Amino acid sequence: MSDNKKLTHSTNSTTVADLLERLLDKGIVISGDIRIRLVEVELLTLEIRLLICSVDKALEMGLDWWTGNPAFDSKARGPALPNLELEDRLKRLEDRLGAALPVDEEKQI
Numbered sequence: 284m285s286d287n288k289k290l291t292h293s294t295n296s297t298t299v300a301d302l303l304e305r306l307l308d309k310g311i312v313i314s315g316d317i318r319i320r321l322v323e324v325e326l327l328t329l330e331i332r333l334l335i336c337s338v339d340k341a342l343e344m345g346l347d348w349w350t351g352n353p354a355f356d357s358k359a360r361g362p363a364l365p366n367l368e369l370e371d372r373l374k375r376l377e378d379r380l381g382a383a384l385p386v387d388e389e390k391q392i
Contacts, residue, residue: 310336310344 313333319326334341341347349355 306335307337308340310334310340 311334313331313335315331317327317329317331319328334346336344351359353359
């Protein structure tokens, strides 16, 4: 083969990061239904809807189920308060334990 006729390959390579960025930017929906029937009686129906996208895209679509949910939103939990009831119970147990032990054993604890 002469130097004039070298093979050139044109490749459009996409990295995983590029693919993930596109996926999160545009979003993808995976949907499916599973129905289990026995003698024309529906026993179980599973409706599966999976949306994969960025938080910004979800907000743009009007999806914000995580806001106001204490499991996902720290602002919805409110300020962290000390557990006074637990501290009081621990103090009472320590007092009982101290009163139940003889003086010699109390010093070893």
